[in-house]
Amino acid sequence: MSENGNAIDAEAARWISRLDAGELPLEQRAALEGWLAQDSRHRGAFLRAQAAWQLLDRARALPVQREDAPTSLNRRRALVIGGAATAAAVSGSLFLWPRANAIETPVGEMRRVALKDGSIATVNTNSLLEVALKQDTRVLKLDKGEAWFDVAKDRARPFLVAAGKVRVRAVGTAFSVRKRDDGADVLVTEGTVETWTTEAPKDRKRVKAGSRVFVSDVAGPSQVIAAAAQVDRALAWRSGQIALDGETLEDAAAEFNRYNTRRLTIDPALEEKRFVGWFRTNEPETFAQAAAKTLNATVVVSDNEIHIAPK
Amino acid sequence: MAERSDIVHWVARHILPLEGEVRGWLRSRILPADIDDVVQEAYCRIAGLKQVAHIADSRAYFFQVVRNILLEQVRRAHIVRIDVVAEMDALNISDDRPSPEQEVSAHRELKRLQHLIDELPERCRQVFVLRKIEGVPQKEIARRLNITEHTVEAHVGRGLQMILKSWSQTAQQDISPRQGHERKRKRD
Numbered sequence: 001m002s003e004n005g006n007a008i009d010a011e012a013a014r015w016i017s018r019l020d021a022g023e024l025p026l027e028q029r030a031a032l033e034g035w036l037a038q039d040s041r042h043r044g045a046f047l048r049a050q051a052a053w054q055l056l057d058r059a060r061a062l063p064v065q066r067e068d069a070p071t072s073l074n075r076r077r078a079l080v081i082g083g084a085a086t087a088a089a090v091s092g093s094l095f096l097w098p099r100a101n102a103i104e105t106p107v108g109e110m111r112r113v114a115l116k117d118g119s120i121a122t123v124n125t126n127s128l129l130e131v132a133l134k135q136d137t138r139v140l141k142l143d144k145g146e147a148w149f150d151v152a153k154d155r156a157r158p159f160l161v162a163a164g165k166v167r168v169r170a171v172g173t174a175f176s177v178r179k180r181d182d183g184a185d186v187l188v189t190e191g192t193v194e195t196w197t198t199e200a201p202k203d204r205k206r207v208k209a210g211s212r213v214f215v216s217d218v219a220g221p222s223q224v225i226a227a228a229a230q231v232d233r234a235l236a237w238r239s240g241q242i243a244l245d246g247e248t249l250e251d252a253a254a255e256f257n258r259y260n261t262r263r264l265t266i267d268p269a270l271e272e273k274r275f276v277g278w279f280r281t282n283e284p285e286t287f288a289q290a291a292a293k294t295l296n297a298t299v300v301v302s303d304n305e306i307h308i309a310p311k
Numbered sequence: 312m313a314e315r316s317d318i319v320h321w322v323a324r325h326i327l328p329l330e331g332e333v334r335g336w337l338r339s340r341i342l343p344a345d346i347d348d349v350v351q352e353a354y355c356r357i358a359g360l361k362q363v364a365h366i367a368d369s370r371a372y373f374f375q376v377v378r379n380i381l382l383e384q385v386r387r388a389h390i391v392r393i394d395v396v397a398e399m400d401a402l403n404i405s406d407d408r409p410s411p412e413q414e415v416s417a418h419r420e421l422k423r424l425q426h427l428i429d430e431l432p433e434r435c436r437q438v439f440v441l442r443k444i445e446g447v448p449q450k451e452i453a454r455r456l457n458i459t460e461h462t463v464e465a466h467v468g469r470g471l472q473m474i475l476k477s478w479s480q481t482a483q484q485d486i487s488p489r490q491g492h493e494r495k496r497k498r499d
Contacts, residue, residue, distance in 0.1 A: 005347050005348070005351055006476070008351075009472055009475050009476065010468075010472045012475075013468045013469070013471035013472035013475060014468040014472075016467075016468070016471055017464045017465070017467035017468035017471060018464060018468075020442075020449060020464075020467060021449045021450075021460065021463070021464045021467075022449070022450070040355040040358070040359065041351055041352075041355055043355060043358040043359070044351055044352070044353075044354035044355030044356070044357070044358045045351070045354065046358070047318065047319065047322060047354055047357060047358040048322070048327070048354045048475065049471060049475060050319045050322075050323075051319050051320075051322035051323035051326065051327050052323070052327060052471065052474060052475055052478060053471060054319055054320065054323040055323040055324075055327055055328075055424070056424060056427075056428075056439075056443045056474070057443060058420070058421065058424060059421070059424045059425070059428060059443045059444050060443070060444060060446060278342075
């Protein structure tokens with residue numbers, strides 16, 4: 001439950017216990033009414049707590065035990081600790097990257113790779129990343145596709161990503177680079193990076209956390225756009241998702257087509273319709289059905305194509 | 312307030328015991344982090360009811376409320392993963408009767424209550440056993456355990472909060488064996 005939800009439940013439970021202790025004094029009564037009037041979630045949580053409290057009355061049917069009877073506290077502790085250990089074993093499913101110096105992903109696959117310096121590269125669908133970790137530099141060459149980097153701090157060894165003519169440099173930070181035909185998109189999630197092109201190495205721009213910039217091969221970095229929510233959305237692929245917020249169906253289809261060999265195509269009449277939502281990268285058909293339903297269109301599915309057309 | 316207590320009674324009798332099934336149903340449809348929000352919203356709406364006497368089938372009603380919340384969120388489209396939409400229409404929960412194994416037997420429910428109380432921290436548990444199993448008023452509990460009334464009240468509040476929390480957590484694991492079958496119905 002969200003922090004907020006827990007806090008509301010706690011407050012609701014406190015009110016129930018006060019009411020159970022005896023008649024509320026007038027000012028407490030007013031405070032309760034005020035709290036309930038404040039937010040419909042308070043009323044919902046209060047109702048649930050009241051109901052749970054009442055449900056517990058049925059425990060009267062349980063056999064009465066002596067209150068000083070020993071309890072199985074130790075056993076319970078052991079269980080909790082066991083659970084924590086299991087959780088620790090399951091998490092952290094990073095695998096160590098073998099000696100080979102290129103990471104290549106086919107369409108639809110995403111890989112998270114721990115580099116020897118402690119940095120993590122999350123490589124998106126249909127990408128090729130070459131890695132060269134040396135004494136004084138860390139150079140990663142993004143030949144195609146997209147990758148997000150969580151960079152281990154090491155001031156003595158700058159972390160440099162090269163995507164075509166575009167360069168992005170970081171010390172300790174997290175950012176992604178997506179190679180385009182005419183440049184690269186750079187999105188920063190933590191810290192600051194510096195970016196430029198080999199054409200104009202002096203024309204450098206600094207990009208801070210929560211911002212993005214497109215760096216053109218010919219024109220260099222364009223204006224930096226601060227948009228934290230947008231950056232988060234654009235990186236939804238790291239959890240296997242596509243997040244759309246008003247993108248056109250045409251753009252959405254292009255996104256899905258990065259991850260799937262079966263093409264998603266849109267009738268020109270619908271291309272400009274805009275869409276909002278979270279989708280799984282590997283479920284273009286689900287997206288198509290949802291889009292069609294919202295737009296009152298139909299979906300035609302064949303072996304290598306999913307087509308959305310007007311009814 | 313007579314009407315309010317009717318609603319509380321109805322929720323205790325018919326809604327809370329179904330929360331696990333509803334959460335299980337939600338789990339295959341939306342992100343885990345959003346389930347609490349949807350359930351919370353469902354209770355908000357139920358709290359807004361003026362009366363419950365007209366609700367003949369509480370199970371169908373609870374599912375209907377949850378389904379409406381999902382649809383609204385899909386339309387606002389920030390919380391719910393959109394694959395919900397695709398199957399929404401295929402669902403018709405209202406005539407989907409619970410199977411015998413889903414009817415919570417009185418026996419199972421009692422065991423669950425026992426378990427919830429057993430899991431409380433020691434002092435809290437003592438207070439709950441006295442208050443809820445033996446029916447001793449808070450004032451008397453304070454005297455018997457030789458603690459202040461204020462402390463008893465605090466234990467009751469804290470214990471209830473923990474019970475509310477584990478109610479939603481154990482409910483998550485309580486997946487009905489039939490989920491998934493419902494989807495296939497009424498698809499034409």
